[in-house]
Amino acid sequence: MTELIDPGVAERVLRRALAGGGEFAEVFCERGAGLTLAIDESRIESVQSGASAGAGVRVLSEGTTYFAHVDGLDPDDLVRAAGEAAAALRAESAEPRPLRAEAVEPQPIELRPAEVAAERKAELLRELDSRGRSAGPEVSELTASYAEVRREVAVTNSDGLLSGDDRTRVRIGVQAVARREGEVQTGSETLGGHRGFELFEDDPGAIAEAAAGKALTLLDAGPAPAGSMPVVIGGGFGGVLFHEMTGHGLEADHVQKGASVYAGRLGAQVAQPLLTAYDDGRMPNEWGSDSIDDEGTPTRQTMVIEDGRLVSFLHDRLTAARDGVAPTGNGRRESFRHLPVPRMTNTYIAPGDAEPEAMIAEVEKGFYAASFAGGQVDPATGDFVFGVSEGYLIEAGRVTRPCRGATLIGNCLEALLAIDAVGSDFEMKTGVCGKAGQKVPVGTGQGHVRVRAMTVGGTDV
Amino acid sequence: MIELARRAVEGAVAAGAGDAEAYASEDAEREVRAHGGSVESLTAATRRGIGVRAWIGKRAGYAYGTDLSDGGIRELAARAAEAARIADEDEFAGPPEPPVRRSPEIGGESAAELRDPSVGEWSSRDVAALALRIEEAALAADRRVAAVEQAVYADSAERVAIVSSTGIEVEYERTSCYGYTQALAEGEGARETGLGFGLGRGPAALEPAEIGREAAARATQMIGAGKPPSRACPVVLDATVAASFVALIGRALGADAVQRGRSPFAGLAGEAVADEAFVVHDDGLDPAGPESSPVDGEGTPRRRLALIEGGALRAFLYDTYTARRAGTSSTGSASRGGYRSQPSVGASNLLVATGALDLDGLLAEAGDGVVVTDVAGLHSGVNSVTGAFSVGASGFAIRGGEAAEPLREFTIASDLVSMLKAVRAAGSVARWVPFGGSVRTPPLLIGEMTVAGS
Numbered sequence: 001m002t003e004l005i006d007p008g009v010a011e012r013v014l015r016r017a018l019a020g021g022g023e024f025a026e027v028f029c030e031r032g033a034g035l036t037l038a039i040d041e042s043r044i045e046s047v048q049s050g051a052s053a054g055a056g057v058r059v060l061s062e063g064t065t066y067f068a069h070v071d072g073l074d075p076d077d078l079v080r081a082a083g084e085a086a087a088a089l090r091a092e093s094a095e096p097r098p099l100r101a102e103a104v105e106p107q108p109i110e111l112r113p114a115e116v117a118a119e120r121k122a123e124l125l126r127e128l129d130s131r132g133r134s135a136g137p138e139v140s141e142l143t144a145s146y147a148e149v150r151r152e153v154a155v156t157n158s159d160g161l162l163s164g165d166d167r168t169r170v171r172i173g174v175q176a177v178a179r180r181e182g183e184v185q186t187g188s189e190t191l192g193g194h195r196g197f198e199l200f201e202d203d204p205g206a207i208a209e210a211a212a213g214k215a216l217t218l219l220d221a222g223p224a225p226a227g228s229m230p231v232v233i234g235g236g237f238g239g240v241l242f243h244e245m246t247g248h249g250l251e252a253d254h255v256q257k258g259a260s261v262y263a264g265r266l267g268a269q270v271a272q273p274l275l276t277a278y279d280d281g282r283m284p285n286e287w288g289s290d291s292i293d294d295e296g297t298p299t300r301q302t303m304v305i306e307d308g309r310l311v312s313f314l315h316d317r318l319t320a321a322r323d324g325v326a327p328t329g330n331g332r333r334e335s336f337r338h339l340p341v342p343r344m345t346n347t348y349i350a351p352g353d354a355e356p357e358a359m360i361a362e363v364e365k366g367f368y369a370a371s372f373a374g375g376q377v378d379p380a381t382g383d384f385v386f387g388v389s390e391g392y393l394i395e396a397g398r399v400t401r402p403c404r405g406a407t408l409i410g411n412c413l414e415a416l417l418a419i420d421a422v423g424s425d426f427e428m429k430t431g432v433c434g435k436a437g438q439k440v441p442v443g444t445g446q447g448h449v450r451v452r453a454m455t456v457g458g459t460d461v
Numbered sequence: 462m463i464e465l466a467r468r469a470v471e472g473a474v475a476a477g478a479g480d481a482e483a484y485a486s487e488d489a490e491r492e493v494r495a496h497g498g499s500v501e502s503l504t505a506a507t508r509r510g511i512g513v514r515a516w517i518g519k520r521a522g523y524a525y526g527t528d529l530s531d532g533g534i535r536e537l538a539a540r541a542a543e544a545a546r547i548a549d550e551d552e553f554a555g556p557p558e559p560p561v562r563r564s565p566e567i568g569g570e571s572a573a574e575l576r577d578p579s580v581g582e583w584s585s586r587d588v589a590a591l592a593l594r595i596e597e598a599a600l601a602a603d604r605r606v607a608a609v610e611q612a613v614y615a616d617s618a619e620r621v622a623i624v625s626s627t628g629i630e631v632e633y634e635r636t637s638c639y640g641y642t643q644a645l646a647e648g649e650g651a652r653e654t655g656l657g658f659g660l661g662r663g664p665a666a667l668e669p670a671e672i673g674r675e676a677a678a679r680a681t682q683m684i685g686a687g688k689p690p691s692r693a694c695p696v697v698l699d700a701t702v703a704a705s706f707v708a709l710i711g712r713a714l715g716a717d718a719v720q721r722g723r724s725p726f727a728g729l730a731g732e733a734v735a736d737e738a739f740v741v742h743d744d745g746l747d748p749a750g751p752e753s754s755p756v757d758g759e760g761t762p763r764r765r766l767a768l769i770e771g772g773a774l775r776a777f778l779y780d781t782y783t784a785r786r787a788g789t790s791s792t793g794s795a796s797r798g799g800y801r802s803q804p805s806v807g808a809s810n811l812l813v814a815t816g817a818l819d820l821d822g823l824l825a826e827a828g829d830g831v832v833v834t835d836v837a838g839l840h841s842g843v844n845s846v847t848g849a850f851s852v853g854a855s856g857f858a859i860r861g862g863e864a865a866e867p868l869r870e871f872t873i874a875s876d877l878v879s880m881l882k883a884v885r886a887a888g889s890v891a892r893w894v895p896f897g898g899s900v901r902t903p904p905l906l907i908g909e910m911t912v913a914g915s
Contacts, residue, residue, distance in 0.1 A: 040721065044547065044549040047545070049522075050526070053527060067502060067503065067505070071507070071508055085505070177846055186845075186846055227913065257611075374840055376841070376853070380643075387838050387840075387852075404844075404849065410870065457872025
């Protein structure tokens, strides 16, 4: 991995970066290669092969970050980037520490996607297409996509770090459309991991059936209710609720600017004692996992909420230094073209002791949000909104008819405190999270979770 | 750039492609982030890359890369041909043909209007000062503004070259910049945020004081907000919110979504889809448009096109592929996110016609309802096939035709076509909004929409 940059070159570049002074300099090198293809109208299309290499250099001086990035990994490219980053600095040069190479064990990959014949990937999409379409005659359209990417990264800095990682991710996704008379509904499902092609050995076609099944179920949907009511959130991608409403507010950059509702609440009871939650960048082969973060800090499991009490924020180097704590391995970036910021990896609510069926049985009239299309939160106010992709009414303790077009809306401080049951089931799902214009792969997970009261925004007033 | 693009096309043909097209781009970018009266980060970057489309018979493939050495270009061109071999045959696949007419000139004058020399002339110190002025203005505007999360200035100067084996050869340059800030206001025991932004071709065109003032006004206006009761009522979408919806409408008018039956506008060509008060054009040549360029992402000249006018759906947006599939010609609507993405159908700049009433006039016309000043969850709350949506919203109440108390934590729900048919008036003042697309729109008064709150 660290063959991306020779130690001698690394030293030269760091020296150049600190030539005008500065407390810290870092070089992030990356070589990426990927392939994506899709099937639509039962035809393989949009075949795209990408390759890029480049480096980002940053220098920290008196509270300001100076950053430059270049395409290419030639030593000259790197020195040029270092020169650009340091262009505005006029102080006396600083000396980087001698480098020591860290040994990093990348996530194990059995079957490198690049070594798998393209025809097998096309076959995989054809299987998704036929499995999804055979779920029912009302499935009118289906699109599926396949993506593989390998990113080799190296990080070196003036504190003497020289480390690297070799990351391979694969992901497939299916979107099915079902039609009956004027009614049109969609269902989607994804499967991905920090893994090789072996991820698809075990019945990948099941996700196509699941996506088509959702679309078919929703054909019977009525309008969603509107108003405040108990809401049971499904396992797996239901975890995006926690990711959005709490996870982002725990990212220390928001906290330190006072732009998080969790600022100043470390140690406070922010949820009922039945709730414990983690961010864990080390989960083996999980979608949001890496061996090191993009600043070279080894990833780890961080407990963020312990028995309802807020116990940790998520840090990169910069925010950790400001708070006088150790970095938590959450300094992530989309690519060498971006500055690292505190980001979640795999975030989840730990399994509780409630049975999902019992959680629903206790609800007289409510809403069951089985899965989400996505969500958004303003960490400063805590206001959030979620689009429900699969939702049902709960009537007299039973899940009854499906609902179309529901949205959940609320404030995270209230909603987190209102979680009154956490299921013993557990599932992780893949997502792509956007923040500050950067997208990174994240895992979300949980079992079923019940919120005592939440606003459902439907059309049935 | 054009020479590199030529070599990439030759490389793909040499690797077995019957036809090929290369899109080469180079840009210089910088960004300043300010916080707490000092510069938080200063970024400078250059990026160069090529994307190649290769056709082998009726199969199409794409590859991109950043290694622009001779060997790198050959390798990337060969990968494009290789990608084409994986794809299935598609009878409509094929390269764009060169235009029969010359590329039009932006705004009737010269393409130089797409460049603002101030991008190159302002030093990083100058633009850092601009970002700091945005922050200062937000803090000074209202004592309830406690902090600014970040004030950002960014600009770029790009050069694009497109070359194809069918004879297209075109090159253009363009500059753009934007500034924004997120203000944090405190009051009544809660914290509120507000966004202010501005955009232009260069820093000289930005008004930092206005950006800061808008952020402060949006944040402080929300202090003490409560939930509205659930009901159906008139809704005024302010220009930023209207723009988000118009961008969605632009996507749904792309022929690709329409042909594949995944657009609420499929089958509605020529039909009534809106009230006559709502008129929207796509205009890739507007001199002020962020997405303006002489040609689209595959070298076809841009133009101005009526999409919805007189209440009826007048036209869809076509690129070469969808035009061939429909037996028509491209509308110059191939959009491209850079060399890393293949062209796909997309709007350039969407321009919504203005009406007679200013904002106060719209409120008076609404009588009793809500104004929406912000929406959240558009990417997850809209069914792109049916156009049905339910999204989170905040804003303020309208009572007796006048602005009343602030509102938060509610949703608005409808579907795109019903909403367009319910437009009662467009405002008289339009602005450019870059959220999810490039849109210039006034506020819109919608006769009735479902508002779900308490």
